[in-house]
Amino acid sequence: MKRLRKMIHNASFFCLCLLLSTGVFGDTDVMKSVSVMEGDSVTLNTDVKVQRDDHTLWMFGPQERRIAEIHRQTIYIDATNTIFEKRLQMDNQTGSLTIRNIRTEHTGLYKLQNINNRGTSNKRFSVTVYALLPVPVITSNSSNCSSTSPSSSQNCSLLCSVLNVSDVTLSWYKGNSLLSSISVSDLSISLSLSLEVEYQDTNAYSCVLNDPFSKQTTKLDISQLCQMCLDKTQTPVSVTEGDSVTLHTDVMEVKMKDQILWMFECRPAQLTIIAEILNNNIFIYDCDDLRFKDRLQLDGQTGNLTITNTNKTDSGVYKLQINNGVSRCWGFNVTVYAHLPVPVISRDSSSCSSSSSSSGSSVSRCVLLCSVVNVDYQNNTLSNNTYSCVVSNSFTIQTEYVDITKLCSVTVILYGMLFFVVTVCLLDFSYLYHTPPCLY
Incomplete structure (x- = not known):
């Protein structure tokens, strides 16, 4: 066994x-x-x-x-x-x-x-x-223009963005200290992370994109992206109410990294973003009172702003800011003029009178009245032999010509000299008559 x-x-x-x-x-x-x-x-x-x-x-x-x-x-x-x-x-x-x-x-x-x-x-x-990580792009995220001084404690809003990434983390750092971060594991997604700093902040900030294998870092230059728009340059622009007006950026082609901001003083001394181009995407906004009502158009290639069917409430200061590594800003002072009425010339019979000249002849005066309503101001112009009443502003004019034969008709042969007096909107014609027409 x-x-x-x-x-x-x-x-x-x-x-x-x-x-x-x-x-x-x-x-x-x-x-x-x-x-x-x-x-x-x-x-x-x-x-x-x-x-x-x-x-x-x-x-x-x-x-x-x-x-x-x-x-x-x-x-x-x-x-x-x-x-x-x-x-x-x-x-x-x-x-x-x-x-x-x-x-x-x-x-x-x-x-x-x-x-x-x-x-x-x-x-x-x-x-x-x-995949090779893209370099994060830092742009200004809001209106940096302000009428306040550079010493203001107002914050500058920034946005760090990346496109078409997966399995990555996007972070803001202050020095070596982590401020905020966002992670994603989805395929081909765009990420963005905001940050607010004071205009006079001297700390070192950076935006970091990393995956388990590598990272890309972009350092924040506050002096470039957080400039106060103190440029007082304003280009005057005039337009007649009802017409369209285009405010030009003088940009030939908007690049992917460019940010175009259009702002308007919806309230006194308060700029509001009304249109924006960011990452080649167009955004149209409005004032709180919705005064533009879908009348704003933004050219995606040049960034030009067009206001259609303008009205007098569109008058004011429009601010343009372009951020592409260096912030540039300037303004447009837009004035919308109402359509001018045609002046109306009429005969003022109540002012007709007669008098004697130095030669002993009877003198009759035909008094004409030129009138316009609901205008800011008007002017009258008188030429040598042809008389006209002109109402004008700095953008348009309206003219009405005097027809003496209709308004100052006479039934007798006149002789002597023609006298006239112009006072504000009253046009007086002095004729020498045998019989005054007002007394006829």
């Missing part, structure tokens, strides 16, 4: 050794994580030396598609797998796999299988390819 037990024990030990030697227990599966930047090369190491009879296989993806192998010291690369486009190399000594100029689509699971007379061994590599 003891001998039988010993024989069974020896047989079991032999089988165990045989199983180990054939690889039943040698089928190991080790996972290794690898991170790499897009555009770089990465090598997945086998950590073995390939023997003559070894069969080394590399597979990719959940379906474990064969992409490269060494069999009897001959290298085979799958040329039909277009995702790699001649990027794969195998070391004939170790079987290590190198991927050159790697792209984000090469992210995934790589399986190494090595088969020989000693058994089968497996190793897995989880490869993550990180």
Whole structure:
């Protein structure tokens, strides 16, 4: 019995050794994580030396598609797998796999299988390819223009933005201290993070975009992005009520990083943003009283602001601010003039009178009245032989000509000299008559 037990024990030990030697227990599966930047090369190491009879296989993806192998010291690369486009190399000594100029689509699971007379061994590599991070863009996020002095404690609002990113974190830092951050794992998303600082802040601020492999940093230049718009330059612009007017930026083409801000004094000494271009997106706003009522248009290429169907409430100061690394700002003083009425000339019979001249002849005066209503001011103009009444402002004029034959008709032959008197809006014609027309 003891001998039988010993024989069974020896047989079991032999089988165990045989199983180990054939690889039943040698089928190991080790996972290794690898991170790499897009555009770089990465090598997945086998950590073995390939023997003559070894069969080394590399597979990719959940379906474990064969992409490269060494069999009897001959290298085979799958040329039909277009995702790699001649990027794969195998070391004939170790079987290590190198991927050159790697792209984000090469992210995934790589399986190494090595088969020989000693058994089968497996190793897995989880490869993550990180796209090149964009540089964060810092722009002004609100109206920096103010009538206050630069020593004001008013805050400057800033926005740090990035486009088309995934699995990243966007952060604001004050020196080395983290102020705020936002993270995202979605694919191809845009991120933005705001910050408010005082105009006279002298601390060092930076916006940082990072993923687990790399980071991009943009330092804040407060002196450029948080300038107080103290420029008093204002271009006068006149327009007739009902017409359209365009305020020009003199920009040939708005760039992606440019910010165009249009502001208006909706209330005295208070500028309100009424239109904006940011990241090539157009935003139209309005005053609290909605005075513009969908009458604002913004040109996406030049940033020019057009006000359609203008009315007198549109008169005022419009402020333009352009932020593209350096803030520039200037103003437009817009005056909307109402349509002028046509002057009305009438005869004022109540003012007609007669008198005697120095020669003893009777003198009759025809008094004319030129009238306009609901205007700010008017002027009268008199020419040599043709008489006209003109009402004008600094933008338009309206003229009415005097028809003497209708308003100052006479039935007798006149002689002597013609006298006239102009006083404000009254036009007096003095004629020498045998019989005064007013007394006829």
